[in-house]
Amino acid sequence: MLHVTLSGSLKSAAGGRQTVEIEAGTIRQLLIALEREVPSLSEHLEQGVAVSIDGEIFRDTWSQEIRPGAEVFVLPRLAGG
Amino acid sequence: MSLDHDSVSPNRDFKVVGSRPVRPDGVDKVTGRAKYGADLSAPDMLIAKILRSPHAHARIKSIDTSKAVALPGVKGVVTAADFGSVRRSLRAVLENCMAQSKALYEGHAVAAIAAVNGEIADAALELIRVDYEVLAHVTDVEAAMAEDAPLLHEDMITQGIDPAPIKPSNIAQFLEIGHGDVAKGFAAADAVIERSFKTEATHQGYIEPQACLASVAQDGMAELWCCTQGHFVVRDTCAQLCDIDASRLRVTASEIGGGFGGKTTVFIEPLALMLSKKSGRPVKIVMSRDEVFKATGPTSSTMMKVRIGATKDGRITAGAAELCYQGGAFPGAPVEFGAMSAFACYDLENLHVSGYDVVVNRPRQAAYRAPGAPMSTFAVESVVDEMAARLGLDPVNFRLKNASSSGSKSAYGPKFGIIGLAETLRAAKAHPHYTAPLKLGQGRGIACGFWFNFGGQTSVSMNLQMDGTVNLSLGTPDIGGSRASMCLMAAEELGIAYDKVRAIIADTASLGYNDTSEGSRVTFSAGMATIAAARDAVAKLCQRAALIWDIPVDAVVWENGEAKPSGANAGEFDPLSLADIAAKAGNTGGPIAGHSEINADGAGVSFATHMVDSEVDQETGQVKILRYTVVQDAGKAIHPSYVEGQFQGGAAQGIGWALNEEYIYGADGRMQNAGFLDYRLPVASDLPMIDTVIIEVANPGHPYGVRGVGETSIVPPLAAVANSVSAAAGVRLTHLPMSPPRVLQAIDAAKLAAK
Incomplete structure (x- = not known):
């Protein structure tokens, strides 16, 4: 079971819910489960998010594996100039 | 993906990486030979001009273009009515390019005219009759948040507040980040400083105004030449806005006279394409500086409050901030990045930052170098400075005592790596x-x-020529010297001289998709793809050497730009250089190329x-x-x-x-x-x-x-x-x-x- 933390605008979109317990071994499984658990996140997930796994930030690369017990944050997709 | 880093240590003894060769684009730029956005012309080309709202906020009751269209020399006109419906994420992009039912800021495009020359296009603009109902406006972030402020979007309900507000407002979103207990942190402080700050909007200030040349042929094949930080994103956006198959729209990025984030989106390109589609002729648009200021993205103006508490010995016990950023006429001010960055330099147990994304009657903000971060950092670092002085501490020592380090919990959640x-x-x-x-x-x-910096989708193609020189095709417009950096990394991997590699920015039909040159990602991600493409080429060079020597490929190694037998058992052969192998390519399997298509992570x-x-x-x-x-x-x-x-x-x-x-x-x-x-x-x-x-x-x-x-x-x-x-x-x-x-x-x- 992963303890997933929602950050910033994602937390806001989830109605203030900051953490979600999810069973997932990859980013794809995480995102599917997250949308099922918190449907109000669907627009953010459609636009793209970033996922931090043990401090390393990934885009929503579906195949990326997540080890059991990893520290996982779902963040807004980064942009820049 | 992340590359396998085991074979290359960042601490290795580099041969060409880290050197300072002459820039490959230097001669063209200093001699005026470099081709920028406005430098391309085409036979039968039309010049387009854009009619812009003189009002900060106005309802568009009607647009009459009949007299303008009747003017001899006018070949086409477009308004919002020419564009179909688009998916949700592109609606604001389209509405910013061409006003729909309301003009939301002074300079908002209302119509565009293409004519045989600029003078006729200008004259035609004068003949367009727009019936405006002028509305009350608001340009200040604080005023826009007031209860009785004029509303830009009558249906905009603030996101991120639970329960959702019943009344619409100019606040598009509210968000919070942080951890710990700030009240407890402030209670433990010996000194607390709170201050309010304001910053005004600034423009990216690139020297080259936006410019493009679009050509849509009668068979639907389209080409677009434009000044952009991301021509693949321009292609995909324009293809959707103008209903053109992405494969039929070939976009070429010109040299770029500065971007700094301001050229990561479209403004004039869909209008030029649509005018070309309607007129059947190539259409060129070049923005004036006045238009650049009034209709392309500046950054946000802001209103901020920061509160920091610290103990006498200089340990920060809590940090809090409230950030209000206006993002122009549409949601999307970079307040979240401002919130995530504000206290990133400090390892804090107790932190809370809230942010408001506010709309006002100004041009839609566009990214500007580290969007959102300079403003919030200004506020936080001002209070940090004042706190150091209040406590009688050296400002560097105070920062060092509280500095984030490997393993620190960042303000936005994850722990920092190295x-x-x-x-x-x-x-x-x-x-x-x-x-x-x-x-x-x-x-x-x-x-x-x-x-933060990030990676993203990147494609690189490397072609080895028969004389041993190398062409590198990149898809990330060079906004800061990346062609030179990519040549250095390719040369390092291949073991050849820097001047044997030439890099170009390939068009969208010639290379796989590349994300925009933004987010400080190019040297990181295109560099990673270049290294991977070079390793791909090296693997093929070793295969060809094995064929030439008639030995197994695993008995060949690549060292210092040459294929060599891996040991005495592999046989006695003179090394083969890249040029030696490339010259025999026609006999050993055909052209030699290296490729890489990645989604770069690990920034x-x-x-x-x-x-x-x-x-x-x-x-x-x-x-x-x-x-x-x-x-x-x-x-x-x-x-x-x-x-x-x-x-x-x-x-x-x-x-x-x-x-x-x-x-x-x-x-x-x-x-x-x-x-x-x-x-x-x-x-x-x-x-x-x-x-x-x-x-x-x-x-x-x-x-x-x-x-x-x-x-x-x-x-x-x-x-x-x-x-x-x-x-x-x-x-x-x-x-x-x-x-x-x-x-x-x-x-x-x-x-x-x-x-």
Whole structure:
């Protein structure tokens, strides 16, 4: 079971819910489960998010594996100039 | 993906990486041969001009183009009615390119005309009749948040508040980040400082205005030449807005005369394509500087509050901030990045930052180098500076005591990996600048800054020619010297000289998709793809050598640009150079090429420390920058001159933001200073030589240790200059830009208060 933390605008979109317990071994499984658990996140997930796994930030690369017990944050997709 | 980094250590002894060869685009640029957005023409080309709203806020009751269309020489007109419906995420992009039912800011495009020349197009614009119902407007972020403010979008309900508000407002979103218990943290503090800050909107100030040439043939095949930071994104956006198959729209990126984030979206390109589609002729649009100011993205103006508590011995016990950013007429102000960056330099147990994304009657904001971070960092670093002084602590030591390090929990949640903030602070303290004497009336300021950096989708193709030279096709427009950096990395991997590699920016039909050149991602991700493409080519070179020698491929190694037998058992053969093998390509299997298509992950965050000395004229409030030093972690500087250039460029733009640059609006909601005479960019004579120190704390996520450097350098200067000017003026400056009237006002107010 992963303890997933929602950050910033994602937390806001989830109605203030900051953490979600999810069973997932990859980013794809995480995102599917997250949308099922918190449907109000669907627009953010459609636009793209970033996922931090043990401090390393990934885009929503579906195949990326997540080890059991990893520290996982779902963040807004980064942009820049 | 992440590359396998085991075979290359960031600490390896590089042969060409880290050298400073002549830039490959230099001759073209200094001789005027380089082709920018406006430099291309086509037979039968039309010139298009855009009619823009003179009102800050107005309902468009009707548009009559009949007289304009009847003017001889006019070949096409487009309005919002020519564009179909688009998916949700592109609606604001389209509405910003062409007003729908309302003009939301002065300069908002209402119609576009294509004619046989610019004079006729201008005359035709005069003949378009727009019936406006002028509405009350609001351009200030604080005023826009008021209960009775004029509404830009009558159906906009603030996101992120539970339960959702019943009434619409100009606040698009509310968000919070943080951890710990700030009330407990402030209670444990010996000193608490709270201040309010404001920053004004600034433009990216690129020298080259947006320009493009579009051509849509009768069979639907389309081409677009434009000045952009991301031609693949331009293609995909325009294809959807103009209903063209992506494969039928070939976009070529011109040379770019500056972007800084402002050229990461479309403004005129869909209009040119649609006009070409309707007229059947090529259409060129070149924006004027007035249009650039009024209709392309500046950054947000802001209103902020920051509160910091610390113990007597200099440990920060809590940090809190409230950030209000306006993003122009559409949601999307970079307040979340501002919130995530504000306290990133500090390892805090108790932190809370809230943010408001606010719409106003101004042009839609576009990214500007580290979008959102310079403003919030200005506010936080100003209070950090004041706290150090209040506690009687050295400002560098105070920051070092609280600095984020590997394993620190970032403000936005995850723990940092290997980072180099402390290294930049120590290097700043050891720099002669830090202890140089100051005269009366002069002040020294210091500030730190952070930016994320990211990777993203990247394709690179490498073709080996029969004479042993190499062509490298990249899809990330070169906005900061990336062609030179990619050539260096390709040469390093292949083991050949830098000048044997030539890089070009390929068009969208010639290479796989590439994300935009933004987010300080190019040297990191295109570099990673270049290295992977080179390794792909090396593997093929080894296969060809094995074929030539008639030995197994695993008995061949690649060393110093040559294929060699892996050991005595492999056989006795003279090494084969890349040129030797390439010359035999026709006999050994055909052309040799290397490819890489990746989604680059593993970008390392970057930190910087800036130091600046200034002098304030107490009579006029004018500020003179005397000395400036940038210290920044680059991970690994591939081409140190370009890295230094990025450091200096960020500092120069930050100095302009801090001292002079500002969108000034009249009571009518119209911009008063849409030109470089009145919008004061710093020029060379305003600036001292900006000294640089490159710190290299390798990013373990890149085979050579690269971190992005393009954006972090604009994060600290607002605060560093404010801290310096505050020290010189003897009063804390909290409103940017610190133009002479504002500085004088602050000095006078302080004198009055002292009486």
